[in-house]
Amino acid sequence: MRTAYSVETVRAAERDLMARLPEGALMQRAASGLAAACADLLGRVYGSRVVLLVGSGDNGGDALYAGARLARRGAGVTAVLLSPERAHTGGLAALRRAGGTVSGTGGAEELIARADLVVDGIVGIGGKGGLRAEAVPLAEAAARARAAVVAVDLPSGVDADSGQVNGAAVRADLTVTFGTHKPGLLVDPAREYAGSVRLVGIGLELAAEAELEALQHTDVAALLPLPGAESDKYRRGVVGIAAGSARYPGAAVLAVAGALRGGAGAVRYVGPAAEAVIARFPETLVSDRGPRSAGRVQAWVVGPGVGDDAATVAEVLTADVPVLVDADGLRLAEPAAVRGRAAPTLMTPHAGEAAALLGVAREEVEAARLTSARELAERYGAAVLLKGSTTLVAGPGGGAVRVNATGTSWLATAGSGDVLSGLAGSLLAAGLRAVDAGSVAAYLHGLAGRFAADGAPVGAHDVAEAIAAAWRDVRD
Structure with missing residues (x-):
């Protein structure tokens, strides 16, 4: 499992480690890893042109020491100092001893234009509020240049803890981060600025709870429900689907x-799209008597395509089993009915739906996805799966938020969310906790989207059909 920790936790761990190491040893570890990553990206170090954008903090020192290592291997290294009087003294001396040169910001844009590699050491993980005015032209020049851009620990201008980008920021091709991932490297919009991320171990001991968790194949495989020798369709779990309408029968079909x-053993469908569901999936158990009379289920999915059927949504929310609420259900559900539930609830909004639930503009949710997911979970007392290019799953009791980035932009297609809801609901019925069901479903759904699309447009039904391949890929 990949984890990310807050700036406060990282700073505390760094202080503890530095107290046990010789002075400067921790920075040298970071600089060594940074230089190795830069060398790998360059391919050939000797004769390459490297520009270091150096601020006043420790990130500037990391960049200077890494630049010195590259200079000793034959690279032409120039450090552009944004605050010459506050540049790291030891790193600056090391660079000069290795044959590197130093420049002010005058003429820096021309240096960047000719560079093979630009190293962003402007601001560290404590930076807030975007780049300062004097750094903006350098970031813009790096974006225009043919050079690869490597960020030190975090792209300058993005918020390490929240993933927000409030102003101009450096766009990196590679971010070399130290000790642990920072939340901003895993959550959009900041993740978009980080490029590929390479983690360099420097010996940090992180005892506090992580801010973010990102499941990997092994973690998902351990959570997948598997039938045993004595399993039957009912022991494996039955999921109820209350979805669809005369206007939107396809939502029911896709959720089913x-x-x-x-992973559940059977699917019960309740709603006006029974004929369409049976025509496509004859194994579905259908009922026209409403959720309470549909038969026993271990979890419900309610909302996809139900239109204005508030009565069905309200009825499902009274069930004493886990309930997933999606799409129209999010709009129709009474907040008090969600908060008052004793059984687990999983809400699955996209940014627009989350904005409506929070009473803010969609842009606010998209700019602060991590904060929004946590606030929704706290406000409704429910697990929240916030859809997007990085999907977030927050639990109602706080703790680490799960982040998933297995998807593809081709998943932005009609009905894709209905498939995700059915998948997550089935995992709930099979016995997974709400946060686990949402996390595993997002992981498999994203992977299935990649497999189905394979670089081309894809429909929601294609994604559903590829879930089995994603499941096998994770298990194998």
């Missing part, structure tokens, strides 16, 4: 498609 591939 996701549910059938999610």
Whole structure:
């Protein structure tokens, strides 16, 4: 599992480690890893042109010491000092001894234009509020240049803890981060600025709880429900789907498609799209008597395509089993009914739906996704799966937020969310906790989207059909 920790936790761990090491040893570890990553990116170090953008903090020192290592291997290294009087003294001396040169910001844009590699050491993980005015032209020049851009620990101008980008920021091709991932490297919009991320171990001991967790194949495989020798369809779990309407029968079909591939033993469908569901999936158990009379289920999915059927949403929310609320259900559900539930609830909004639930503009949610997911979970007392290019799953009791980036932009297609809801609901019925069900579903759904698309447009039904391949890929 990949984890990310807050700036406060990282700073405390760094202080503890520095107290046990010789002075400067921790910076040398970071600089060594940074120089190695830069060398790998360059391919050939000798004769290459490297420009260091150096601020006043420790990130500037890391960049200077790494630049010295590259200079000793034959690179032509120039450090552009944004605050010459506050540059790291030891790093600056090391660079000069290795044959590197130093420049002010005058003429820096021309240096960047000719460079093979630009190293962003302007601001560290404590930076807030975007780049300062004097750094903006350098970031813009780096974006225009043919050079690869490597960020030291975090792209300058992005918020390490929240993933917000409030102003201009450096766009990196590679971010070399030290000790642990920072939340901003895993959450959009900041993740978009980080490029590829390379973690360099420097010996930090992180005892506090992580801010973010990102499941990997092994973690997901351990959570997947598997039938045993004595399993039957009911012991494996039954998921109820209350979805669709005369206007949106396809939402029901797609939710059922996701549910059938999610590990539960059977799917019950309740709603006006029964004929369409049975025509496509004859194994579905259908009922026209409403959720309470549909038969026993271990979890419900309610909302996809239900239109204005508030009565069905309200009825499902009274069930004493886990309930997933999506799409129209999010709009129709009474907040008090969600907060008052004794059984777990999983809400699955996209940014627009989350904005409506929070009473803010969509842009606010997109700019502060981590904060928004946590606030929704706290406000509704429910697990929240916030859809997007990075999907976030926050639990109602606080703790680490799960982040998932297995998807593809081709998943932005009609009905994709209905498939995800059915899949997550099936995992709930199979016995997974709400946060686990949401996390595993997002992981498999994203992977299935990649497999189905393979670089081309894809429909929601294609994604549903690829879930089995994603499941096998994770298990294998």
